[in-house]
Structure formats: C-alpha cells, structure tokens
Amino acid sequence: MAKQMRVFAFDFNGPAHLSAGTWRHPKDRGHEYTNLKYWTEYAKLLESANFDGIFFADNDGYHENYKGSVADSLKDAAQIPTNDPAYLIPAMAAVTENLSFGVTSSTAYDVPYKLARKFSTLDHLTDGRIGWNVVTSYSTAAARNLANQEQVAAHADRYNRAEEFIDVATRLWEGSWEDDAVVVDKENGVYVDPSKVHDINYEGTHFSVPGIHQCEPSPQRTPVIFQAGGSPRGVELAAKTAEAVFMNAIDKPTLKKQVDALREKAVEFGRDPEHIATLQMITVISAATDEEAQAKYREYLNLVSYDGAMARYSGWTGLDMASFDPDKPLKDVEAKGTATMLTFFQKVDAEKEWTPSDIAEYTGIGGTSPVIVGGPETVADELSSWMEETGISGFNIANALKFQDIKDFTEFVVPELQKRGAMRTSFSGPTLREHLFGEGVARLPEDHPGSAYRKQSTEAR
Numbered sequence: 001m002a003k004q005m006r007v008f009a010f011d012f013n014g015p016a017h018l019s020a021g022t023w024r025h026p027k028d029r030g031h032e033y034t035n036l037k038y039w040t041e042y043a044k045l046l047e048s049a050n051f052d053g054i055f056f057a058d059n060d061g062y063h064e065n066y067k068g069s070v071a072d073s074l075k076d077a078a079q080i081p082t083n084d085p086a087y088l089i090p091a092m093a094a095v096t097e098n099l100s101f102g103v104t105s106s107t108a109y110d111v112p113y114k115l116a117r118k119f120s121t122l123d124h125l126t127d128g129r130i131g132w133n134v135v136t137s138y139s140t141a142a143a144r145n146l147a148n149q150e151q152v153a154a155h156a157d158r159y160n161r162a163e164e165f166i167d168v169a170t171r172l173w174e175g176s177w178e179d180d181a182v183v184v185d186k187e188n189g190v191y192v193d194p195s196k197v198h199d200i201n202y203e204g205t206h207f208s209v210p211g212i213h214q215c216e217p218s219p220q221r222t223p224v225i226f227q228a229g230g231s232p233r234g235v236e237l238a239a240k241t242a243e244a245v246f247m248n249a250i251d252k253p254t255l256k257k258q259v260d261a262l263r264e265k266a267v268e269f270g271r272d273p274e275h276i277a278t279l280q281m282i283t284v285i286s287a288a289t290d291e292e293a294q295a296k297y298r299e300y301l302n303l304v305s306y307d308g309a310m311a312r313y314s315g316w317t318g319l320d321m322a323s324f325d326p327d328k329p330l331k332d333v334e335a336k337g338t339a340t341m342l343t344f345f346q347k348v349d350a351e352k353e354w355t356p357s358d359i360a361e362y363t364g365i366g367g368t369s370p371v372i373v374g375g376p377e378t379v380a381d382e383l384s385s386w387m388e389e390t391g392i393s394g395f396n397i398a399n400a401l402k403f404q405d406i407k408d409f410t411e412f413v414v415p416e417l418q419k420r421g422a423m424r425t426s427f428s429g430p431t432l433r434e435h436l437f438g439e440g441v442a443r444l445p446e447d448h449p450g451s452a453y454r455k456q457s458t459e460a461r
Ligand SMILES: Cc1cc2nc3c(=O)[nH]c(=O)nc-3n(C[C@H](O)[C@H](O)[C@H](O)COP(=O)(O)O)c2cc1C
Pocket: 056, 057, 058, 059, 060, 104, 106, 134, 135, 136, 137, 138, 227, 228, 229, 230, 231, 232, 233, 234, 235, 246, 247, 248, 281
C-alpha cells in the first residue's frame, strides 16, 4: 500500500495570496475573507475531505518594492489587505473535530512571552490542533512600521533572534508549569498549586523573562513547530527545532536533495529525522478529466495580472521588477544583481531565456510553487511520484481560485487518493502532533531540545 500523504490547504487571511489577478474569476471567493461563515464553511469542507489541516501564511508587512510603491499590490490585492489569521482559528476549530491549523507568526517584532500565551490559548481552544510557523520577516514595510527601521535586520541577526525566541517560548511552554499544577480544589480553596509553577529565570541576548508562563498546560504544550526558511541558516534552525518543514522546491530532484540535507543535519543535532515532517508547496488545478483541467488552467492563465505578479515577485526578491523590460531576457541584466532570481528560474528550465513576462506567467498561478494540472488519475499519479521520489511526508496545497480549487481537489482528487490508500480516511489521535507522528505523541519528543525544559512532577523527583 502507498505511504499516506499528509495534506494541508495553504491559505491566507486576505482576498488573494500567491496567484495574481485570478481573484477576478467569477468563481473565486477571496473577497469573502472578512466573513467568518466563509471560513467555517471552508473548515467543514476540509475536514469532510480528511485534510490534515489548513496552513495560514501571514506577513507583518506588505509588498512595496514594485515601482517603489504599494499601489500595484493594493490594486491586485497582492497579500494586502490581510487580517490576522489567529482570530479565525477558534471559530474553525468549533465546527471541526480533527482539522488542524498552522499559523504563521514572525519572531522579528514580537516577544516570546506574548507569543507563547497566544499559542497556548489556541492550543487550549483547538484541543491541541495548533502549529506555529516560525518566520523571520523579510519586509521593509514591516521594519519601518513596526520597528522604526528603514531596513530589515541582517539575515544572520534575524535568525539568531528566531533561535533564541523559540528557545524562550519553549521554556515557557514546557518548563514553567508541572503537569499536575492545576488542582481546582474547591474545598481547600486552591486552584493552582503554587509549588508546581516555576519561574523560567531566562536572561539572554534579545530577551529577558524571569517569571512564570501565564497559561496552564495545554494539550500539546508546545505547538507543532513549522518552518520554511531555505537558506543554510534556515535549514540549520529547522534541523534543530522544527517538527515540520515547509518546502518550496521547483522539481523532484531538487526537493530530494533538500529533504536529504535536512535529515542529515537533523542527525547532526542528535534528532531522529523521522521526527521532522516535510511538506512541499504545490498548486493543483483539477477537474473531472485532463482536458477539462487544462481548459480551466488556460482560463486562469488569461486572468494573470502582470503587475500583480511583479508586485509580489518584487516583494519576495527585494528587486524592483519595473526596472527591467518585460520582454527582454534577464540574463542581460545579470550584472545588476539578479543572480538569485536568475538561478531560480534557470533551474526551472535551463534552456530558456527567462523574461519578466515569463516569470509573471509562471508565478501568476501559485507563486513559485510547481503546478499540477489534470483529472483525478493524473493528479494522483503526480502527487504519488513526488512522494515516492523525494521521501516527503506530504503537501501544502496552494490555489489559483480561493475555495474553488480546493473544493475541486476534494471532489476530484481526494477520492482517487483514498481509493489508492494514499490519503487518510480517519485520524490518529486528536492532536496535530499525533496526526503527523502517530497516536500518543501529543508532546514534544525526547530528542527535541525543548523537551529538556520539561519539569518532572515535584512528587516524582
Ligand atoms: C513555502 C514558503 C512559505 C513561506 N511563508 C511565509 C509567510 O507566510 N510569511 C513570511 O513572513 N515568510 C514566509 N516565508 C519566508 C520564510 O519563512 C523565510 O523568512 C524566507 O524564506 C527567508 O529565509 P531563508 O533566507 O532562510 O530562506 C515562506 C517561505 C517559503 C519557502
């Protein structure tokens, strides 16, 4: 039987995320994002199709590099406007039993004490179905608006802060309250046994937290830690602390190399690589037949907005793509510092001379993620081959049309995957950690550095 893939819907609390211009399609429902009923309907759809969860991207800032302004981002709703995804979670959890939630939250402008409380609250209210996607924020708008700085902090500094941030938050989640601290003894008037709640006494470079965590222990205590950084430092931090890594490789051989490198690094840090799930971002356009799916894809491509795609791409790369001729191969401007971007697209197709127009067409549907277009069998075959050839645990499924593409996936692809035994039909254990690693694994495993902060019950000591 095929290995069962973990499947998350990749989404964003705004009208549009990675795809550019497709929000104009009559079937797109992105404009409903301010309506809680939209999200609860979505949650029920995902749960009925046995999705493992929904994963919310989030940004502290906005894309403002294209033409030196946020204007084209606003016109295409290019990740702006955007509401805070955390507030959606309790409502979506209330209408589901098993669906899990990944929430992106940056370490750049927050402090561990507050973030730990936010995620403990979410872990309580979801009965342990919450994950935290740790990001370090690359947006200059975020730096200006949140920290009164013109530029984002240097890459290494952002990661040093992130590493310390995770460490402090984990101390609060694991090390402050003993399991049996909450006694709710009405007779003797003791709600919490004070001898079982401990100061974490933390004093470090970026943070100082002398006291106790504000929340009582939640089902998972530490939320499942997700991460998506692809740089050597990002991979190192993931290998040390992540339990699920969100990959964005352009093809299977590249993904396999990334997965193998991550697993090797995890071993170097004394961790079992099986304790890190890997999820590839992928966009799926599906229909009843290959022909219908291809027709749908062509329809979407016709809607792609050049300026919307370039507004996003300029934000992601830090370049102003308006300074290049849309139809001139970018190799001519290599000297101007486009090396990273060029390598990315040369890897997609080394023979091709990539122009900004080509990049807009490629990224217009699903951003830089690979796109699978097809009927049930084609999509199931392709997803299965990504699993088999790379050793990943599953996928984060992005969309071109909000709600509609995932609905199509549940209708056309999920039954085929389930028929093949490649997707789950029931859940193992109630928490997200158990969904990923099996029943009974609700808490951080022993080989995770955070487990060292765990307090034994005072009585057991
Ligand atoms: C698939 C994927 C999804 C990401 N989602 C977010 C996000 O929602 N918010 C964010 O601020 N950064 C996001 N990032 C950015 C990364 O978390 C990270 O900050 C960025 O890749 C720079 O780190 P690196 O130099 O280690 O790659 C994402 C990256 C990838 C690859």
